[in-house]
Amino acid sequence: MPLYVFALVDAAPRTVGRGLSAAVALRKVTGGYAAVERRADVPPLEFGTLKAHEQVIERLASLAPAVVPVRFGTLLTVDELDAALEDREEELREAFDLVRGRLQFTWRATAAGTPPRARRQTAPARSGTDYLRRAARAAHPAPPPSFRRARSLGRLAAAERFAPATAIIPGALYHLVDRSRAEAYASAAADVRAHAPGLSWSGPFAAYAFAPELL
Amino acid sequence: MRHARTGQIGHIIDPDESTVLDVIDNLLSKGVVLNADVILALANVDLVYLRLSALLCAADRVLPSRLR
Numbered sequence: 001m002p003l004y005v006f007a008l009v010d011a012a013p014r015t016v017g018r019g020l021s022a023a024v025a026l027r028k029v030t031g032g033y034a035a036v037e038r039r040a041d042v043p044p045l046e047f048g049t050l051k052a053h054e055q056v057i058e059r060l061a062s063l064a065p066a067v068v069p070v071r072f073g074t075l076l077t078v079d080e081l082d083a084a085l086e087d088r089e090e091e092l093r094e095a096f097d098l099v100r101g102r103l104q105f106t107w108r109a110t111a112a113g114t115p116p117r118a119r120r121q122t123a124p125a126r127s128g129t130d131y132l133r134r135a136a137r138a139a140h141p142a143p144p145p146s147f148r149r150a151r152s153l154g155r156l157a158a159a160e161r162f163a164p165a166t167a168i169i170p171g172a173l174y175h176l177v178d179r180s181r182a183e184a185y186a187s188a189a190a191d192v193r194a195h196a197p198g199l200s201w202s203g204p205f206a207a208y209a210f211a212p213e214l215l
Numbered sequence: 216m217r218h219a220r221t222g223q224i225g226h227i228i229d230p231d232e233s234t235v236l237d238v239i240d241n242l243l244s245k246g247v248v249l250n251a252d253v254i255l256a257l258a259n260v261d262l263v264y265l266r267l268s269a270l271l272c273a274a275d276r277v278l279p280s281r282l283r
Contacts, residue, residue, distance in 0.1 A: 042250045050238050069241075071270075073248035106237065169240050202234065208241040 003081060004039040005074040005215060006056045007206075008032050010096040013063035020052050027081070031089040032096065034081060035060055042073045061206040066100035068092070068211045076215065084215050095212050102158055103182055103204035105189065107150040107173040110200045147173045149196040156185045161209055174209035246272025 006024065012033045016024040019037035026033040035056070043049045053072055061067045076084065085092065125131035143151060143162040150173050154160045157175035165171035177185045182204060189201050249271055255263040 042248065045247060047235065047238070050242050054238055054242060071245050071248055072242045073250075075248065075250055106240070108236075163244070166244075169236070169244060172240060202237050205237070205241060209244075213245060 001038045001040055002075045002077050003027065003034070003036040004043070005070050005076060005081065006035045006037075006053065007060055007070055008034055008068040008085075008092060008095075008214065009060055009064040010066040010100065011064050013060070016056070016063065017059060019056050020049065024056060027078075029081060030085045031092040034085075036081075039075065042075050045073075057206050057208075061103075066096035067206050068095045068099060068214065069206055069208050070211070070215045071213065074215050081215070088214060091212060092214060095214070098159065099176065099207035099210055101179050102176045102207060103179060104207045104209055105157075105175045105177060105185060105201060105203035106205065106209070107147060107175070107199055107201045108170050109144070109146040109198055110170075143173050144171070146198055147171075149192045150199055150201070153185060153188055153192060156181050156188060159210060163209065172209075176207055176210050177204070246270050 004020070006019065008029070009026070010032050012026040012028075016026065016035060018024065020043050021039065022037045024035050024037050027036050043053070050072065057067065057069050125134060141162060141164050147162070151160070153175060157177050159176040161174045161176075163169075163172050163174070175185070193199060193201060247270075249269045251267045251269070253263075253265040253267060254261050255265075
């Protein structure tokens with residue numbers, strides 16, 4: 001029977017508890033462990049299922065030092081799982097190093113008037129340098145000014161990432177924070193929120209936004 | 216909105232309070248994998264078995280940035 005994969009972890013907790021319909025098991029893979037449950041098919045895309053999936057991830061995050069969540073719906077055979085990670089030990093180790101002992105906080109701009117920017121036609125690059133500059137900007141879009149106060153908390157974060165708005169999800173600024181600094185971060189976040197009513201924050205979560213796509 | 220509670224951070228992550236938006240953002244922003252099994256048969260004889268895996272995702276989350 002295939003394995004439904006929740007996350008990759010760097011250490012195997014003694015027990016993880018129940019998954020969606022069976023017990024979660026830790027399977028040794030190259031560079032770590034995969035938190036899996038045996039399942040015949042992909043779970044239905046329903047809110048209850050998503051919540052149950054998220055609860056497994058958060059439980060793992062409270063049990064293992066480093067948790068790298070994988071995409072919802074990842075169902076693989078044992079061979080496929082092993083093959084997918086076979087040559088990616090270095091990549092997985094870097095991912096574990098980034099998220100180990102850290103939590104994610106999420107900021108969103110709630111003020112009206114921040115819809116996704118319309119796709120626009122741009123003129124061809126005038127030179128190679130121009131092309132590379134455009135590519136760099138597209139790969140790492142800067143947060144809009146509405147996130148300025150939230151960005152000030154970057155001093156308390158180990159990493160920061162911005163995801164521009166899509167048609168269904170508003171733009172978000174993510175901070176990856178050491179557990180030891182999380183209380184200081186939360187306190188500072190409450191202050192920022194008090195002075196910036198157009199911003200909202202949530203967390204802590206597992207490091208979803210900082211997990212590479214390994215499977 | 217789930218706000219962190221001072222004194223509990225680092226020890227407890229309570230998923231019951233996360234919002235719909237957080238769940239969607241955390242779990243679905245990178246897309247979902249949909250699997251399907253297709254069996255082509257003729258006269259009750261299975262001839263072809265296809266296992267399909269599809270990634271359902273906003274294109275701008277999976278395409279290389281230069282293609283956006």
